[in-house]
Amino acid sequence: xxxxxxxxxxxxDYFGKAPQEIExxxxxxxxxxxxxxDRRWGNDLPTYLWDPxxxxxxxxxxxxxxKEVVQDLxxxxxxxxQVELMKALVGG
Amino acid sequence: MxxxxxxxxxxxxxxxxxxxxEAFAEPISAEMTRKYLGGAGYAAKLLYDELEKDTDPLxxxxxxxxxxxxxxxxxxxxxxxxxxxxxxxxxxxxxxxRVGGDSAPELKRAGFDYVxxxxxxxxxxxxxxxxxxxxxxxxAHLLGMPVSEKSAAIxxxxxxxxxAVLCIGPAGENRVKISSVMSDDRAAGRCGGGAVWxxxxxxxxxxxxxxxxxxxxxxxxxxxVKNTHAIIKKNPMFLGLKSAxxxxxxxxxxxxxxxxxxxxxxxxxxxGPALYDHYEANNFIKGFGCYKGCTMACARWxxxxxxxYSTPEHGGAEYESISCFTAYVMNENMDAAVxxxxxxxxxxxxxxxxxxxxxxxxxxxxxxxxxxEDLQGLNLQWGNSEVLPVLVKQIAYREGIGNVxxxxxxxxxxxxxxxxxxxxxxxxxxxxxxxxxxxxxALAVAYATGNRGMCHIHPVEAMAWDRGKxxxxxxxxxxxxxxxxxxxxxxxxxxxxxMLQNGLALPDIVGTCKFYMYGGVTIDHLAEMISALTGWxxxxxxxxxxxxRVINLQRLFNIxxxxxxxxxxxxxxxxxxxxxxxxxxxxxxxxxxxxxxxxEFYQTRGWDPVSGKPLQSKLKEMDLI
Numbered sequence: 001x002x003x004x005x006x007x008x009x010x011x012x013d014y015f016g017k018a019p020q021e022i023e024x025x026x027x028x029x030x031x032x033x034x035x036x037x038d039r040r041w042g043n044d045l046p047t048y049l050w051d052p053x054x055x056x057x058x059x060x061x062x063x064x065x066x067k068e069v070v071q072d073l074x075x076x077x078x079x080x081x082q083v084e085l086m087k088a089l090v091g092g
Numbered sequence: 093m094x095x096x097x098x099x100x101x102x103x104x105x106x107x108x109x110x111x112x113x114e115a116f117a118e119p120i121s122a123e124m125t126r127k128y129l130g131g132a133g134y135a136a137k138l139l140y141d142e143l144e145k146d147t148d149p150l151x152x153x154x155x156x157x158x159x160x161x162x163x164x165x166x167x168x169x170x171x172x173x174x175x176x177x178x179x180x181x182x183x184x185x186x187x188x189x190r191v192g193g194d195s196a197p198e199l200k201r202a203g204f205d206y207v208x209x210x211x212x213x214x215x216x217x218x219x220x221x222x223x224x225x226x227x228x229x230x231x232a233h234l235l236g237m238p239v240s241e242k243s244a245a246i247x248x249x250x251x252x253x254x255x256a257v258l259c260i261g262p263a264g265e266n267r268v269k270i271s272s273v274m275s276d277d278r279a280a281g282r283c284g285g286g287a288v289w290x291x292x293x294x295x296x297x298x299x300x301x302x303x304x305x306x307x308x309x310x311x312x313x314x315x316x317v318k319n320t321h322a323i324i325k326k327n328p329m330f331l332g333l334k335s336a337x338x339x340x341x342x343x344x345x346x347x348x349x350x351x352x353x354x355x356x357x358x359x360x361x362x363x364g365p366a367l368y369d370h371y372e373a374n375n376f377i378k379g380f381g382c383y384k385g386c387t388m389a390c391a392r393w394x395x396x397x398x399x400x401y402s403t404p405e406h407g408g409a410e411y412e413s414i415s416c417f418t419a420y421v422m423n424e425n426m427d428a429a430v431x432x433x434x435x436x437x438x439x440x441x442x443x444x445x446x447x448x449x450x451x452x453x454x455x456x457x458x459x460x461x462x463x464x465e466d467l468q469g470l471n472l473q474w475g476n477s478e479v480l481p482v483l484v485k486q487i488a489y490r491e492g493i494g495n496v497x498x499x500x501x502x503x504x505x506x507x508x509x510x511x512x513x514x515x516x517x518x519x520x521x522x523x524x525x526x527x528x529x530x531x532x533x534a535l536a537v538a539y540a541t542g543n544r545g546m547c548h549i550h551p552v553e554a555m556a557w558d559r560g561k562x563x564x565x566x567x568x569x570x571x572x573x574x575x576x577x578x579x580x581x582x583x584x585x586x587x588x589x590x591m592l593q594n595g596l597a598l599p600d601i602v603g604t605c606k607f608y609m610y611g612g613v614t615i616d617h618l619a620e621m622i623s624a625l626t627g628w629x630x631x632x633x634x635x636x637x638x639x640x641r642v643i644n645l646q647r648l649f650n651i652x653x654x655x656x657x658x659x660x661x662x663x664x665x666x667x668x669x670x671x672x673x674x675x676x677x678x679x680x681x682x683x684x685x686x687x688x689x690x691x692e693f694y695q696t697r698g699w700d701p702v703s704g705k706p707l708q709s710k711l712k713e714m715d716l717i
Contacts, residue, residue, distance in 0.1 A: 008575070009561040010348045048343035048365040060332030060340055068326040088332025089560040089610070090390070091341030091350075091411040091527070092548060 001026055001079035003033065008086040011061070014045055019082065030063060031073040033083065049087070060088040097122040099308040100162055100626035101130075106204045106226055108219065110292050111152060111211035115219075115226035120205050126628070127715070129635075130205065131161035132188055133601040133642040135177035138208065139186075140645055145652050149181035149284075150267060150291040152212035158258075158297075160205050161603020162622050164196035165305060169320050170608030172197060172383020174258075174275075175600050180283040181291075182269040182445070182500045183521035185650045186543045187283035190600055192382035192391075193275035195256040201301030213293035218246060218259075221299045231295045236262055238438035239274045240406075246298050259296035260286040261440025263488040267291055268498040270445035270487070270523075274437065277407030278382050278391075281442035283522065283544055284500070308627030316620045321387065323612050329562070330611030333390040337379060338411035342368045345411075346419070349675045350531035350555060352524065353419040354474065355451035356517045356665050358673035359528040359681070361419050370426040375409060382407070390607055394430055401431035401481075408433050412548050415526030416447025417480060421454055428477035432484050439488035444548060448523035449497040449504060450483050455515040461508060466493050517663050519546035520655065527551075529666060530681045532558030532579040536667070537589040537689050540660045543646040549606065553596035554589050556610065565614030566595045569636060580680040586692030594640045601642055602635075641714040644706045647699070648716070657704035660690060 003022050007015035022040075024032050038055040051058050062069045064084040077083070104117045120134075128134045135157035147153050156178040165171045174196035180187025199207065203224040216231040229249075234242050243257040256275065263271035264286025271286025272279040289295070307313045324330045332340065345351040346364025353361040377393040392410070396403040409430055417429035436443045456462055457472035470479055470493070486494025496504045501523050505516035517524045522545025529535035535558065538551030556562045561574040571591045572584060595615060599606040602618055615632040623630050647655075667683035675681045694701040698710030711717045 009559060010344060013348075046343075046347060046365070048347070048368065059343065060328070060336045062328040062331060064328060069328050069331055071331075086328050087344055088328045088336075089341060089344075089556055089562070090329070090332045090336050090338055091345055091415075092338035092607075 001028065001077070003077050003080070004082045005033070006082055006084050008084060009089075011085055011087055014041060014049070015085065024077065028077045029073065030070065030075045030077065033077065034073065060090055062086055062088065098125060098626070099306055101125065102200045102203050102205045102303070102305065104204050105206040105208060106221065107208045107210070108226065109211045110209065110213040110217065110294060113213065113217070113228040115228075117204070117224065127638065128642060129162060129601050129638050131159045131601040131603045132175045132177055132597070133638060134206065135159040135175065136642050136645045136649065139177060139179070140649050143179060147179055149179045149184065149187075150287060152292070153210070154179050154288055154291075156209040156285065156288050158199070158207040158209070160196040160200055161601055162625055163618065164200060164603030166194070166197040166383060166385035167317055168604060168621060169317070169324060169387070169613055170599065170605030171603065172386060173599065173603050173605050174199070174280070175603070176273060176280045176285050178283075178285060178288050180521075180544070181267075181287045182284035183545055185520060185545075185653050185655060186646045187285065188544050188600070189273070189280035189282045189285050190549060191258070191273065191275045191280035192278045192605060193256060194383045195258050195275050195299050196603060197383065198256040198299040198301055200305055201303050202299055203301060203303055207297070209292065209294065212291060216293050216295050218294070218296035218298065220250065221297060223301055223303070234295050235265060238262065239440055240276070240438060242296060243276055246296055250298060252300065255298040255300045257296055257298050260289045261438060261488070263440045264290040265295070266488065266490050266498070268441065268487060268490065269500045269503070270442045270449065270498065271440050272442045274440050277437055279437060279442065281444065282547055286440050307625055309624045313621065313624035316617070316624050320613055320617045320621065323617070324608065327612030330388060333607055333611060334379065334388050337390050337392040337409070339368070339371060339392065339409050339414055341411050342415065345527075345531075347674070348531055348559065349670075349681060350528050350559065351415060351419050352526055352528045353673060354422050355420060355455045355515060356524065356528070356663070358670040359530045359675055360670070360673040362673065363424055364419070367418055367424065367426050371409060371414070371430070375426060375430050377405060380407065388607060388611060396427045396430050399427060401425070401427040403431045403434045406434050406437070408437060410443070412526050413443035413447070416444050419526070420447045420451040421480070422475040423477045423480060424475060425477035428480055432480040435481055435484045439484065441484065441488055444525050445500060445523040446484060446487060448517065449487070449501050450480065452501045452504065452515050452517070453483065453493060453497055456508060456512050461510050461512055462493065468492050514665070517665065519662055520659055522546050524666070525552075527555050529555070529662065529683060530670065530675065531555065533582050533683060533689070534558040534585040534589050534592070536662055536683050536686055537586050537693050538593065539662050540686065540690060541589070541693060543643065543650060546662070549600070550593060550597060553592045557588065557592055558585070562610065564595055564609055565616060566591060569595070569615065569632060571595070582683070582685050582689055584692070586689040587696040589693055590696040593643055594636050597639045597643055598635055601639055641716065644710065644714050644716060647706060651705050655704060657694070657700070657702055660704060662686065
């Protein structure tokens with residue numbers, strides 16, 4: 001299946017402004033998206049954003065589906081779904 | 093006597109005459125309340141009416157208002173918020189400083205929405221406000237105590253640890269113009285409120301109450317509060333602040349060009365990630381909420397375990413504080429930064445302004461502007477971490493060059509002369525915080541036009557919209573979609589900033605923590621909670637209009653003190669392409685046409701672009717004449 005990864009704000013510097021089409025297995029979860037992110041972008045992401053050993057984001061980077069944060073990596077993904085990726089601005 | 097026309101408020105304000113140790117309660121004005129809502133809004137009306145032009149900020153005639161808002165209630169998301177309003181001794185214009193903690197909810201429970209301080213006590217004094225009464229207590233024995241010791245001593249004297257205590261440290265006692273009023277480890281840091289208290293011989297206020305606020309529609313209020321809490325729990329900003337604290341943005345802001353470095357010579361450094369990693373591994377203990385009922389818990393409990401910067405466990409290591417003691421001064425030692433900001437809190441100094449004046453001092457040292465006898469052997473080389481705690485202490489006690497730096501960066505440059513003004517980074521006398529308009533141009537307009545100057549509270553939404561792509565639910569009220577805005581563009585930024593200011597001044601007017609708006613509380617949520625609380629039928633549009641009215645009134649306050657459009661500027665250095673770092677080759681990063689952005693802003697605001705005054709038509713529209 002295909003899903004679309006849309007990054008917001010500063011993350012566009014690394015993932016591009018346009019939504020990225022990502023091909024996954026027919027049955028896939030958020031965890032599988034992380035593996036694909038590691039494969040395509042893992043080497044280019046700065047270490048403050050990405051932990052290459054754990055293959056996961058660092059700090060306050062969140063996946064959003066329908067504008068709500070999804071933290072359970074077992075969340076199933078559907079064909080055509082848009083997943084947003086956002087780094088929370090937390091500075092005072 | 094309580095104002096019975098108002099539901100949802102304590103209904104009284106406490107007037108304190110420190111000259112003669114007299115305090116009395118009076119009903120709050122129902123008309124002013126509906127028009128200005130509360131917090132910095134009600135205080136703006138009061139100060140505009142009762143302060144005369146050219147009042148000496150450190151004289152007995154200056155007035156300070158401690159203001160709650162209608163939503164300063166511990167069950168409300170962000171309800172632990174008190175705003176202090178006064179004429180600033182640092183800037184000589186509108187002074188406003190917000191602090192978290194329990195003092196605002198306790199003040200309401202004690203029976204008051206506002207405390208209005210005037211006069212100067214003939215001897216050191218502290219106030220005890222409890223259940224509708226105000227007691228004056230001699231305080232000479234508290235002089236010189238650092239903040240934690242003073243707060244503990246007062247609670248011990250009162251035999252009750254549950255008092256909310258606001259106090260100043262030695263810096264405020266010494267009338268340091270960058271001193272703060274502290275609520276334990278939370279600070280009303282900016283604009284020199286600590287010096288105003290020091291000049292009034294007021295060392296502390298202890299507050300406790302047991303009354304409940306009467307709610308107009310309890311079921312609706314409970315439901316609206318519950319709904320708002322439920323919504324923010326799924327918001328990325330709420331979760332980000334909860335998991336990382338404000339300091340969590342250091343690596344990203346460094347990477348994104350939003351981290352003023354070496355006294356604003358650059359907007360990035362590249363050392364942010366390593367500094368943050370050290371903090372996370374060595375200094376961080378746990379997160380906590382600064383007031384009872386806070387679910388966000390963005391505050392950080394930190395320490396430096398051992399070594400020359402050994403520091404006890406304390407609440408601190410905020411983004412702004414640490415940035416001003418690392419990147420600003422090129423300090424690569426996180427332990428030194430944590431220690432120095434802890435000292436600032438203990439002495440009662442604003443961490444932002446203190447870091448900024450130290451950066452100024454270092455640049456003056458680089459250019460050999462200090463005399464040897466002034467320095468007394470101090471090595472102010474960029475990045476010298478050892479000198480940071482030394483300078484913090486000198487500023488707090490006005491020792492050595494600390495006596496010059498204690499005046500704030502604008503005044504320090506005047507005293508030092510020799511062209512040092514070019515190293516003094518401020519707007520209207522307030523030192524710049526740790527966000528850089530070269531990362532998002534809207535921030536340049538916000539810094540230039542903020543009523544209290546180059547602050548980190550009111551303008552920062554411009555950066556968060558421009559670069560962070562936040563909208564706070566304001567798009568339905570006319571804010572352009574941030575996702576259609578390029579952060580380095582200068583077009584359409586001026587008009588957007590006016591809307592952003594109107595929307596994001598609201599937390600300090602209604603009495604909530606602004607981070608909760610970053611975390612998903614919208615204008616509509618605020619309107620619903622206020623309507624249920626007060627019985628008013630108020631909507632987002634009316635809130636925005638009230639906020640715009642308040643911004644205009646604060647502007648009138650500043651105009652009366654001599655501010656014109658000429659003062660709506662940012663330092664040349666802050667407009668220039670960075671001298672080094674990730675963005676030094678990025679021409680688009682520089683700010684090329686602030687003038688046009690400002691013209692657009694004035695037009696949207698309805699302000700004269702030369703005098704800077706709100707036009708008569710705007711004043712009529714705002715019901716200010």
